[in-house]
Amino acid sequence: MKRLFYIFTILLLLLLGGCAPENKKTPPPEAGKLPVVVSFHAMGELAHAIGGDKVDIHMIIPEGEEPHDFQPKSSDLTALSQARIFIINGCGLETWADKAVEAAGNEQLAVVTASDGADIHYVEMKQILPGRKPEKQADPHVWLSLKNAKIEARNIRDAFAAADPDHADYYTQRYMEFVQKTDALYARYQLKFNTAPSRTFVTGHAAFAYLARDFGLRQLSLTNVFASGEPSARHMTELADACKAAHVQTIFVENMESPKIAETLAQETGASLESIDTLEEGDEDETYLSVMEDNLEKIYTSLQES
CATH class of the missing domain: 3.40.50.1980 (Nitrogenase molybdenum iron protein domain)
Incomplete structure (x- = not known):
């Protein structure tokens, strides 16, 4: 039974799962x-x-x-x-x-x-x-x-x-x-962010709240942490105003997100678009730490532009 x-x-x-066809059988684990x-x-x-x-x-x-x-x-x-x-x-x-x-x-x-055991951030729905x-x-x-x-x-x-x-x-x-x-990576960027002229960065969806909390930064985003739905006209207006007030020059687009809405915000604020990686996909040439260092450097550079 x-x-x-x-x-x-x-x-x-x-x-x-939609009965997706299999291209090949799963090989047995390597001995x-x-x-x-x-x-x-x-x-x-x-x-x-x-x-x-x-x-x-x-x-x-x-x-x-x-x-x-x-x-x-x-x-x-x-x-x-x-x-x-x-x-x-x-x-x-x-x-x-x-x-x-x-x-x-x-x-x-x-x-x-x-x-398990991590300091979890909770979002009020x-x-x-x-x-x-x-x-x-x-x-x-x-x-x-x-x-x-x-x-x-x-x-x-x-x-x-x-x-x-x-x-x-x-x-x-x-x-x-x-x-x-x-x-070592954390210590290096803690020093760099402490000297940054701005603390605000903007992403497609609110995936970087933990990173922002680690370094005392402020994350603004087009959509919420679950990337559910499209932003309202009111939210877009308020976000554009916030970007102008903080002199944001870069809008980050995650590697799995469509850039269309971000492009609209960029046109409204005069900002440019830049990719950022959520580590939900990748390639063999990257490691966790190399991707995170690249993300941190991009965010730090955007704060220098503000």
């Missing part, structure tokens, strides 16, 4: 390496930073797809059934994860919620129905804080060491190196 339940759940997930599944790119970067060449990583959400409403494919469930570790960000980002784990039926699988109190939801972009990234890396280190004790020292060493580099 239990096996029939798993089969039924897998079929249900495939139906919810001698810890099989790890991650939800999306940022978790993969952190997993590689800690696991190095001792882990075999399968990423569920393809590059360029949003993690919120994604549904796993059969190849992803196969990978979960073969894995020892499944890393998710948490904070309500991977709403599909529980069903996927249940469908995989892997009793040896350890699920790591990387954001607008009231929807009369008589209901405003609700608060967790901002899921935990990984875009250097401070919180160290906590996520520590959770990953602990999980790797528990699942693969023979290489625990290796994981700990890589974790310590990651922490040292992260602290």
Whole structure:
């Protein structure tokens, strides 16, 4: 009966996911390496930073797809059934994860919620129905804080060491190196931001609240943290006025967002557009720290222009 339940759940997930065709079968984990599944790119970067060449990583959400409403494919469930570790960000980002784990039926699988223990920022949502109190939801972009990234890396280190004790020292060493580099990057930009003539930067959606909090900056955005809906005419007018008052010269567009609305704001304010990376997609030539350094440098440069 239990096996029939798993089969039924897998079929249900495939139906919810639109029964997308598979181009190829999931290869088995590489022999001698810890099989790890991650939800999306940022978790993969952190997993590689800690696991190095001792882990075999399968990423569920393809590059360029949003993690919120994604549904796993059969190849992803196969990978979960073969894995020892499944890393998710948490904070309500991977709403599909529980069903996927249940469908995989892997009793040896350890699920790591990387954001556990991080200092979570909560966003007050607008009231929807009369008589209901405003609700608060967790901002899921935990990984875009250097401070919180160290906590996520520590959770990953602990999980790797528990699942693969023979290489625990290796994981700990890589974790310590990651922490040292992260602290150095934070210290360098803390000094730079402290001398910046402005504290305000503008993004497409409010994904950088953690980064802004880390460095005492002010983030303005076209849409909210969940990038839901399009901004109202009133919001666009107020945002344009705020940009002019703060002498904002750069509007940042995230790598997975359409630039059309940002272009409208740029035309209204005389600002230019610049890309910024949320680490929801990437390539092999980048690392977590290299992307974050690039983001910080771009934001710092924009503050010099204000």
